[in-house]
Amino acid sequence: MKTLDPLDGIAAFLTVSTHLSFTKAAEELSMARATVGAQVRQLEDRLGIRLFQRSTRKVALTEAGAAYRQALSGILPQIREAERAAISFQKEAVGRLRVSAPPDLGHLVIVPAVSEFLKLNPAVSVELDLSHRPVNLVEDGFDLAIRGRLEVDINLITRQLATSSIVISASPAYIAEHGVPMTPHDLVHHACLHFAELRWGRIWPFSRDGEEFRIPIVPRLELNHSLGLRDAAVLGLGIVLLPDFVVGEDLRQGRLVRLLPDWDISTIQLQAVYPANRHIAVKVRRFVSFLAGKLRP
CATH class of the missing domain: 1.10.10.10 (Winged helix-like DNA-binding domain superfamily/Winged helix DNA-binding domain)
Structure with missing residues (x-):
């Protein structure tokens, strides 16, 4: 019928x-x-x-x-007002913005950026979900997700925001007590602090002069929270492998010391992903551009 x-x-x-x-x-x-x-x-x-x-x-x-x-x-004025309300989302940054991001990047970068963004866009509110869980943007009702690496559906738009190096480091106290590893192979003799969410598992990858080395490690401490691992490293518990956006300030302040600087480690591509649509809401486009400007330096 x-x-x-x-x-x-x-x-x-x-x-x-x-x-x-x-x-x-x-x-x-x-x-x-x-x-x-x-x-x-x-x-x-x-x-x-x-x-x-x-x-x-x-x-x-x-x-x-x-x-x-x-x-x-009175029905036509109501319909026209409803149309104006809907069209306003394409002309102005208005409404609730639902964002999914990993906890470490969220605490260190996204939350400060959101605070500044909200001051600049008073008609927008933000709901921020900080977790490592995979989200289905459409089914879960998110406007966008920010991740270090994503398997991207063809119905999603991906915008690269920044690249973050992964570095290996330890506290001055740990180095004073246990010494400095001279090659990645020396890590088997050290206490390693491992991030449980690494996609390649309990392997720390290194390369130099075109040669790659995959070093299996037995973690002294394993966490799914990189900020907790950073704190453990600062306290002298062991050597940690983390992105520079997590440990960068600790390296600059001398709370951690970079190790094996002549060896290359993987990088993280920070991405914003949102549903593909000809009519992307202004709040989404504006926030992604704002975040890219904050992360790029």
């Missing part, structure tokens, strides 16, 4: 009833006169009653048509 749209023909009916002219209604609606007439006839057929008396020179409302117009009084 075909489902009928209850709004079909109503705009045409109300416009004709205002002007009592199909020609003027067609001009106002930017339609062909025949189209306006067809929409009104279809509406009459659906209702099973004549709404207009028509002659070659005059159009007049029937009694039923006048009652119908009275009952519909």
Whole structure:
């Protein structure tokens, strides 16, 4: 059974009833006169009653048509206001922005960026989910996700925000007690602090001069929270492998010391991912651009 749209023909009916002219209604609606007439006839057929008396020179409302117009009084302004409300999301940064991000990047980068973004965009509110769990943007209702690495669906848009190096480091106290590893192979003799969410498992990858080395480690401490691992490293518990956005300030302040600087380790591509759509909301586009500007340095 075909489902009928209850709004079909109503705009045409109300416009004709205002002007009592199909020609003027067609001009106002930017339609062909025949189209306006067809929409009104279809509406009459659906209702099973004549709404207009028509002659070659005059159009007049029937009694039923006048009652119908009275009952519909105010509906077009409401529809136009609803359209303006919807269109405003494409013209201004408004509404709630739901963002998923990993906890470490969230605490260190995203939360400060969100605070500044909200001051610049007072009509926006943000719901921030900080977790490592994979999210389905559409099914879970997120506007975008920020991740270090994503398997991206073809229906998603990916924008690279920044690249973060991964560095290996330890505290001065740990180095003073246990010494400095001279090669990645020396790590087997040290206490290693391991991030449990690493996609390649309990392997620390290194390369130099085109040669790659994959060093299996037995963690002294394993956590799924990089900020906790950083704290353990600062306290002297062992050697840690973490992104520079997590340990960068500790390295600059001397709380941690970079190890094996002549060896290359993997990098993390920080990405913003959001559903592909011709009509991306202004709040999403503006936040992604703002975040890219914050992360790029």
